[in-house]
C-alpha cells in the first residue's frame with residue numbers, strides 16, 4: 001500500500017484464525033498486495049508471536065476455541081499502541097460486533113467477504129493507524145526552515161526555498177490567506193547570505209497610498225507638510241538585507257510604476273529629492289490574489305508582474321495537504337499545551353476524519369487559532385467530533401465510510417438500545433418493530449457469530 005507520504009511500504013500483518021482455509025485465503029490475497037503476512041491458529045499462538053515480533057495490523061477471528069478473539073483485541077489495544085486491529089466475524093452480531101468495537105477493534109469484516117472488501121477494510125485500518133500515528137505519537141516533526149510539512153507539495157516548496165536562498169533573484173510568493181507566505185519569505189532571508197542584515201516586511205495594503213512612497217523610499221526634510229526632518233524608508237532600513245513587499249497586489253498603478261523603476265535600476269529616489277541612490281536590498285513579494293488575473297483586468301502592471309515573477313513559489317492551500325494537517329494539529333497542540341501548562345490534545349479517528357475533510361478557508365492561521373482555542377476551552381485531552389465547530393462537522397459528507405445495510409442495522413439498534421438504557425420495549429417502539437422481532441434480531445445475531453467458512 002501507498003502511505004500518506006507516497007512511499008511504498010510493506011506492512012506486517014498477523015492473521016489469527018482457527019480455520020486453516022481462512023488463514024490460507026487471507027495469506028494468499030494479502031501477500032499478493034505486497035503485505036508481509038504471518039499466521040496463528042489460536043490466540044495463545046498469537047500472544048507468543050506478538051511477544052517476539054512487531055506488527056502493523058492484527059486480523060483476528062472472533063469465535064475461536066479456548067480463548068476468544070475479544071481477548072486478543074483487548075490485549076493489542078492495551079499493549080500495542082502502534083498496531084491496528086481488525087476483527088472477522090461470521091455475522092454482524094449485535095453483541096459480537098459491538099463488543100469488538102468497544103474493546104478496540106478498528107474495523108470488522110463480515111464473512112463471507114469479497115477480496116475487494118478485504119483489501120479496502122485493511123487499507124482503511126492501516127490508513128487510520130498512519131494518521132493516528134502522525135497526529136498523536138511522539139515522532140520527530142518534519143520541520144524545515146521552521147516550516148512544518150512533509151506532503152509532496154511542501155517538499156517541492158522546500159526545494160524552491162533552497163534554490164531561492166542561494167540567489168539574489170526576486171521571488172514572488174503566492175497563495176491563499178494564511179498559507180505561510182510570510183514564513184516562506186523569512187525562511188528565504190534567514191537561509192540566505194543576507195541573514196545577518198535586517199528582514200523588513202512591509203504590508204503594502206495596510207499603508208495609506210499617499211504615505212507608501214515615503215515609507216518605502218524615505219523623504220527629505222521639507223518634502224511635504226509635516227516632513228520636519230529627513231527620514232529613511234524601509235528600503236534603506238533593509239539595506240544589505242531583504243525587503244518583503246507583502247500584499248503587493250494592493251498597490252496603485254502609479255506606485256507600481258515607481259516600484260518597477262526600483263526593480264529595474266536598483267535605485268530609489270527619496271520623496272522630495274531628485275537624486276537616485278543605489279540600494280543593495282533583496283526584494284521578495286507576496287500576494288494572495290492572482291496577479292496574472294489582475295494584469296488581465298488592467299489593475300496590475302504587466303511589466304511589473306514579469307519582473308516580479310522570476311521565481312514564483314505558490315503555496316498550496318491546506319486542504320490539499322492531508323498529511324500536513326495532521327502534523328500541524330500536533331505541532332500547534334503541543335505548542336499551545338506547553339504555553340497553557342496542559343497536556344497536548346489527542347484526536348479520535350472520527351475527529352481526524354472531520355478535520356481532514358474540512359476545507360480550512362483560513363488555512364494554517366485558522367488551524368492554529370482553532371487548536372489554541374481547543375486547548376484553552378477543553379477540560380480533557382481527547383478531542384471528539386462534538387467538540388468541533390458545527391461548520392466543521394457540517395462539511396463531513398453523510399457517508400464517509402460505507403457500511404452494509406446489516407451493519408447499519410446493527411449499529412442503529414445498538415444506539416437506540418443505549419439511548420433507552422437497554423429497555424427493549426421502548427427500543428422496539430422507537431424502531432417501529434414489535435418486541436418479538438427485536439428479540440429475534442438480537443438472539444439471531446448473538447447465535448451466529450461462529451466462524452463461517454469464507
Ligand SMILES: Nc1ncnc2c1ncn2[C@@H]1O[C@H](COP(=O)(O)OP(=O)(O)OP(=O)(O)O)[C@@H](O)[C@H]1O
Nearest residue numbers: 147148149176177178179180181182183288364365
Ligand atoms: N507550514 C507551517 N508550519 C508552521 N506554521 C505555519 C506554517 N505555515 C504557516 N504557519 C503559521 O501560520 C500563520 C500564518 O502564516 P503566514 O502569516 O506566513 O501566512 P500568509 O500566507 O502570509 O497569510 P496572509 O495571506 O493572511 O498574510 C503564522 O502564524 C505562521 O507562523
Ligand SMILES: [Mg+2]
Nearest residue numbers: 178181182246
Ligand atoms: Mg502574510
